[in-house]
Amino acid sequence: MTLKVSDTGEFELIDSIRRIIDGAGHKPGLLIHGIGDDAAVFTPEPGYEMVVTCDSMVEGRHYLKEHITPMEIGRRAMVMNISDIGAMGGIPLYALVTLGLTSSETVEEIEGIYRGFIQELEPFNASIIGGNITKTAGNTFIDITLIGKAKRGHIALRSGAKQGDAIMVTGFPGSSGAGYRLLADGISPSLKNKTLIDAYLRPVHRAREGHSLAVSGLISSMMDVSDGLSGDLNHICETSSAAAEIWEERLPVSSALQDISTLYKQIPADFILAPSDDYELLFTCAPEKIDAVKKTLKEFDCPVTHIGDIVPMAQGMTLINRNGERKPLIKKGWDHFSIK
Amino acid sequence: MTLKVSDTGEFELIDSIRRIIDGAGHKPGLLIHGIGDDAAVFTPEPGYEMVVTCDSMVEGRHYLKEHITPMEIGRRAMVMNISDIGAMGGIPLYALVTLGLTSSETVEEIEGIYRGFIQELEPFNASIIGGNITKTAGNTFIDITLIGKAKRGHIALRSGAKQGDAIMVTGFPGSSGAGYRLLADGISPSLKNKTLIDAYLRPVHRAREGHSLAVSGLISSMMDVSDGLSGDLNHICETSSAAAEIWEERLPVSSALQDISTLYKQIPADFILAPSDDYELLFTCAPEKIDAVKKTLKEFDCPVTHIGDIVPMAQGMTLINRNGERKPLIKKGWDHFSIK
Numbered sequence: 001m002t003l004k005v006s007d008t009g010e011f012e013l014i015d016s017i018r019r020i021i022d023g024a025g026h027k028p029g030l031l032i033h034g035i036g037d038d039a040a041v042f043t044p045e046p047g048y049e050m051v052v053t054c055d056s057m058v059e060g061r062h063y064l065k066e067h068i069t070p071m072e073i074g075r076r077a078m079v080m081n082i083s084d085i086g087a088m089g090g091i092p093l094y095a096l097v098t099l100g101l102t103s104s105e106t107v108e109e110i111e112g113i114y115r116g117f118i119q120e121l122e123p124f125n126a127s128i129i130g131g132n133i134t135k136t137a138g139n140t141f142i143d144i145t146l147i148g149k150a151k152r153g154h155i156a157l158r159s160g161a162k163q164g165d166a167i168m169v170t171g172f173p174g175s176s177g178a179g180y181r182l183l184a185d186g187i188s189p190s191l192k193n194k195t196l197i198d199a200y201l202r203p204v205h206r207a208r209e210g211h212s213l214a215v216s217g218l219i220s221s222m223m224d225v226s227d228g229l230s231g232d233l234n235h236i237c238e239t240s241s242a243a244a245e246i247w248e249e250r251l252p253v254s255s256a257l258q259d260i261s262t263l264y265k266q267i268p269a270d271f272i273l274a275p276s277d278d279y280e281l282l283f284t285c286a287p288e289k290i291d292a293v294k295k296t297l298k299e300f301d302c303p304v305t306h307i308g309d310i311v312p313m314a315q316g317m318t319l320i321n322r323n324g325e326r327k328p329l330i331k332k333g334w335d336h337f338s339i340k
Numbered sequence: 341m342t343l344k345v346s347d348t349g350e351f352e353l354i355d356s357i358r359r360i361i362d363g364a365g366h367k368p369g370l371l372i373h374g375i376g377d378d379a380a381v382f383t384p385e386p387g388y389e390m391v392v393t394c395d396s397m398v399e400g401r402h403y404l405k406e407h408i409t410p411m412e413i414g415r416r417a418m419v420m421n422i423s424d425i426g427a428m429g430g431i432p433l434y435a436l437v438t439l440g441l442t443s444s445e446t447v448e449e450i451e452g453i454y455r456g457f458i459q460e461l462e463p464f465n466a467s468i469i470g471g472n473i474t475k476t477a478g479n480t481f482i483d484i485t486l487i488g489k490a491k492r493g494h495i496a497l498r499s500g501a502k503q504g505d506a507i508m509v510t511g512f513p514g515s516s517g518a519g520y521r522l523l524a525d526g527i528s529p530s531l532k533n534k535t536l537i538d539a540y541l542r543p544v545h546r547a548r549e550g551h552s553l554a555v556s557g558l559i560s561s562m563m564d565v566s567d568g569l570s571g572d573l574n575h576i577c578e579t580s581s582a583a584a585e586i587w588e589e590r591l592p593v594s595s596a597l598q599d600i601s602t603l604y605k606q607i608p609a610d611f612i613l614a615p616s617d618d619y620e621l622l623f624t625c626a627p628e629k630i631d632a633v634k635k636t637l638k639e640f641d642c643p644v645t646h647i648g649d650i651v652p653m654a655q656g657m658t659l660i661n662r663n664g665e666r667k668p669l670i671k672k673g674w675d676h677f678s679i680k
Contacts, residue, residue: 033495039427050390052382053380054436054485056474058474058475060477085378085379098396098483132483134402134481136476141476143394145485157373223377
């Protein structure tokens with residue numbers, strides 16, 4: 001028999017979730033009190049700042065149940081948040097999770113989602129210390145607050161980009177957005193496009209890389225690519241009172257992205273600059289530090305590409321195409337309300 | 341013209357929210373970076389623990405739009421969380437807010453909700469440091485994570501109740517549940533029942549009182565009444581491996597609750613022990629400390645009542661009625677999934 005959430009009580013459901021959380025291997029040494037009281041309590045570590053973020057996923061909006069397993073849903077929701085902590089230079093410690101359930105979910109699904117959370121937290125010895133389950137008549141939703149620590153003086157902000165800095169990006173942005181499009185268009189997974197669909201369903205964060213870059217002192221600004229490369233670059237430039245010049249020919253193109261571009265009769269840059277939540281790192285550094293940055297990232301086997309430079313704000317956001325023509329780099333990004 | 345969320349973009353909406361947040365008077369001195377980056381950053385204070393809680397409100401489930409103004413929705417959602425921090429002995433510092441919007445809300449409503457958050461945070465010099473707006477097809481939801489601080493060694497847990505301890509409660513529990521029933525039954529507000537409806541729509545937390553009690557060292561356990569007195573007392577007893585004996589005749593009955601009990605042909609205890617989110621404090625202390633506790637709470641003009649005692653677990657949860665008869669105290673509390 002498949003046990004639905006409506007067949008069980010809230011407290012029974014919480015008990016089964018607690019068993020999963022308590023069964024997780026690691027418990028941070030500085031956690032004084034976790035789940036089971038009005039609030040959780042932990043001791044902050046001397047010499048560290050606290051870094052905190054929250055992000056949510058709504059069924060039907062950020063994921064479609066037919067394409068993704070409960071464990072993948074949990075992993076994806078946690079990766080989004082871990083990526084934000086890493087992009088500040090932090091390390092995740094404690095998560096609080098709110099689930100909004102319609103009560104048609106099965107208990108097995110909910111347990112799968114929690115197992116996904118824990119799979120992503122355990123490598124950091126991080127754990128779930130609180131949360132809340134509520135009933136909603138609409139779509140299932142997951143809202144996570146993630147608390148981390150970052151070494152005092154080694155926080156990476158968006159606002160530090162300086163004129164002349166190199167604009168660097170890890171991995172292959174645009175993959176996730178391309179994967180989403182394949183799924184939405186009902187194109188069946190093949191060996192060729194699998195990496196794109198995986199990038200969407202099973203994204204990987206670069207939190208360790210982000211932490212290392214922040215601690216290295218080599219970079220001037222950083223954020224994660226969660227809206228899309230061009231939208232996110234715009235955030236860096238706006239907060240840094242600067243602009244950017246990007247060369248189309250330098251954008252990192254995977255062979256899978258090349259294939260899908262051919263399929264859709266588009267150029268790879270259309271995917272790379274479009275809305276896409278890749279959880280790659282977008283950062284800037286002085287040009288003389290590029291080699292040291294590459295060396296730092298090599299330890300993680302993390303590809304990195306120099307895609308352009310920071311220019312004065314008055315120049316505006318520019319894309320230089322393969323023919324050397326300069327075009328305005330259009331600000332694109334997810335906008336939950338204008339996309340109907 | 342009434343501007344709907346669907347008429348504006350996400351970033352415009354966030355801008356108008358930021359103006360409200362930035363316009364709020366106080367900014368905590370230890371906040372390094374607030375809204376506008378991947379995560380917020382703050383410096384923890386030496387000698388303090390961090391206390392963190394999250395709670396959510398779903399439209400149609402926790403509130404009905406026809407009964408409550410946007411500012412009241414905001415205040416209520418924040419009070420729930422402030423109450424949890426106070427019940428641990430903490431003081432609120434930083435809030436992160438996730439809003440799930442259907443896009444049929446007006447921009448004015450959303451701004452009203454944020455003004456409500458800020459009204460509750462400002463007296464503590466606390467502020468909103470992060471958040472997230474997402475689209476949902478179902479009901480509007482608000483999910484808040486609130487971070488506070490509590491003096492090291494002065495955390496009030498649920499688990500400290502000892503045999504022989506007095507069970508104390510502030511204010512008049514059951515008021516909010518009674519007010520909700522009046523609203524749900526369409527009974528129009530009158531001078532007589534106004535305090536009950538107010539208790540539901542405009543609840544007040546006891547966070548300052550909770551902090552004072554925790555710092556005083558007079559109490560052995562504490563929590564807030566958010567599920568209902570009997571359900572919450574059960575939480576204290578379960579985590580303390582003890583049971584409770586409550587005297588019906590000692591339960592605090594307001595004149596408004598007396599009136600509604602007559603109206604519904606019930607006894608006040610039915611309301612006082614039933615599910616009700618009153619945000620009063622439920623705590624235990626050694627009997628010889630009752631006078632000092634009362635003195636501490638008198639500074640806040642906070643009524644407090646000794647309603648029973650902690651007994652050995654084997655005795656079970658007991659209610660002694662006005663005739664001296666002993667009956668099992670039934671565990672009641674909100675259960676979001678079993679209540680259809």
